[in-house]
Amino acid sequence: MTPPPDAAPPGLDRRAVVARLVRDRGALLVVSSLGAATYDLAAAGDHPRNFYLWGGMGGAMAMGLGLALAQPSVPVLVLAGDGEALMGLGSFATIAVQRPANLSVVILDNRLYGETGSQHSHTAWGVDLAAIAAGCGVSETATVDDDAGLDRLAARIVRSGNGPCVTVVRIGGEEMPRCLPVRDGAWLKARLRASLDLGPL
Amino acid sequence: MQSDDSGPGPAWPADIHDVLRGFDVTQVAYVPDGGHAELIRRAHDDAAMRAIPLTTEEEGVALLAGAWLGGARGVLLMQSSGVGNCVNMLSLVRTCRMPFLALVTMRGEWGEFNPWQVPMGAATEGAFALMQIRTMRADTPDAVRPTVAAAAQMAYLAEIPVAVLLSQRLIGAKVFVK
Ligand SMILES: Cc1ncc(C[n+]2csc(CCOP(=O)(O)OP(=O)(O)O)c2C)c(N)n1
Ligand SMILES: [Mg+2]
Numbered sequence: 001m002t003p004p005p006d007a008a009p010p011g012l013d014r015r016a017v018v019a020r021l022v023r024d025r026g027a028l029l030v031v032s033s034l035g036a037a038t039y040d041l042a043a044a045g046d047h048p049r050n051f052y053l054w055g056g057m058g059g060a061m062a063m064g065l066g067l068a069l070a071q072p073s074v075p076v077l078v079l080a081g082d083g084e085a086l087m088g089l090g091s092f093a094t095i096a097v098q099r100p101a102n103l104s105v106v107i108l109d110n111r112l113y114g115e116t117g118s119q120h121s122h123t124a125w126g127v128d129l130a131a132i133a134a135g136c137g138v139s140e141t142a143t144v145d146d147d148a149g150l151d152r153l154a155a156r157i158v159r160s161g162n163g164p165c166v167t168v169v170r171i172g173g174e175e176m177p178r179c180l181p182v183r184d185g186a187w188l189k190a191r192l193r194a195s196l197d198l199g200p201l
Numbered sequence: 202m203q204s205d206d207s208g209p210g211p212a213w214p215a216d217i218h219d220v221l222r223g224f225d226v227t228q229v230a231y232v233p234d235g236g237h238a239e240l241i242r243r244a245h246d247d248a249a250m251r252a253i254p255l256t257t258e259e260e261g262v263a264l265l266a267g268a269w270l271g272g273a274r275g276v277l278l279m280q281s282s283g284v285g286n287c288v289n290m291l292s293l294v295r296t297c298r299m300p301f302l303a304l305v306t307m308r309g310e311w312g313e314f315n316p317w318q319v320p321m322g323a324a325t326e327g328a329f330a331l332m333q334i335r336t337m338r339a340d341t342p343d344a345v346r347p348t349v350a351a352a353a354q355m356a357y358l359a360e361i362p363v364a365v366l367l368s369q370r371l372i373g374a375k376v377f378v379k
Binding site for chain 2: 029031051056059060062064065066069070074088090091094188198
């Protein structure tokens with residue numbers, strides 16, 4: 001195995017990326033994958049329509065799909081790490097088949113498993129998650145590495161398109177201070193449901 | 202080649218479909234199994250349901266959790282070999298108290314000719330038990346409707362995760378001939 005060509009390439013500031021994406025969120029529902037994506041979302045400000053995963057690795061995109069199908073008139077964003085997306089690659093295919101127009105997947109690609117000690121992930125060797133999504137049949141895919149692209153993405157995720165979109169955002173590999181949101185899943189569930197006027201049992 | 206007789210099929214898949222309709226289940230996620238073929242066909246044909254083919258069973262666990270977050274009821278159809286694929290994702294169901302309902306067609310327990318189906322078939326209940334997911338079993342055609350209805354009631358009205366095991370004796374052992 002050859003080492004990755006560039007161990008820690010520069011990229012956008014992950015905290016700034018996520019803050020920008022949720023700045024004008026409106027009704028947006030957000031599911032974040034375990035680890036740094038969850039900390040980034042929390043750092044941008046807690047919100048009843050945030051669902052922070054602390055586990056279930058590989059399930060973030062599928063969870064977003066179920067939510068998007070259940071609430072077809074509300075935009076849904078899945079914020080996933082590259083490691084998370086690699087564990088749930090099949091969900092690109094499942095999402096492509098269902099074509100939910102209100103679902104966006106944003107992959108925060110630092111080419112690392114940041115949470116576990118910053119080991120290189122497959123994307124460090126060039127595995128292209130946007131191309132995989134496109135190959136699965138997701139018709140709208142992109143890779144973003146500048147502020148102009150980020151602005152376009154922020155506008156896209158709060159409205160429905162012709163189908164789902166998958167965007168890889170190239171972020172830097174720096175570790176950020178952890179920002180820990182609530183980790184009581186049942187409580188987060190009830191809070192998000194209440195924001196949709198769905199009651200408890 | 203499969204030599205199952207090709208007359209009109211048993212009534213229990215229609216019974217399950219009926220029960221799911223009665224509970225307003227709208228997301229029917231599945232990894233195909235021969236025993237679920239009729240129910241999968243019905244789900245695809247039912248405008249009130251969304252049939253969702255999965256690439257792996259654990260995807261379905263996460264999908265149904267998302268559905269419930271958004272107020273929709275879902276069900277996961279799979280064969281016993283897929284249960285092991287779900288184990289870690291069931292943490293999501295337990296931690297968030299999600300109303301999980303799975304319908305599992307059993308292999309490896311009754312007239313099984315394929316030894317590869319036996320280890321996971323024998324471990325199916327145990328795999329659910331590992332994650333404290335209760336199982337109920339239907340062994341005869343008449344037991345299917347009340348068992349699925351009881352399980353659905355517990356899942357959706359009490360937020361208790363339940364898996365119904367549809368026995369291989371009920372489904373009929375697959376017979377291969379040269
Ligand atoms: C099933 C499972 N395998 C492994 C882990 C350990 N783990 C936690 S976070 C993580 C890496 C996450 O990487 P990524 O999604 O890229 O996030 P980031 O780099 O932004 O931290 C891993 C492997 C886990 N929690 N669950
Ligand atoms: Mg990463």
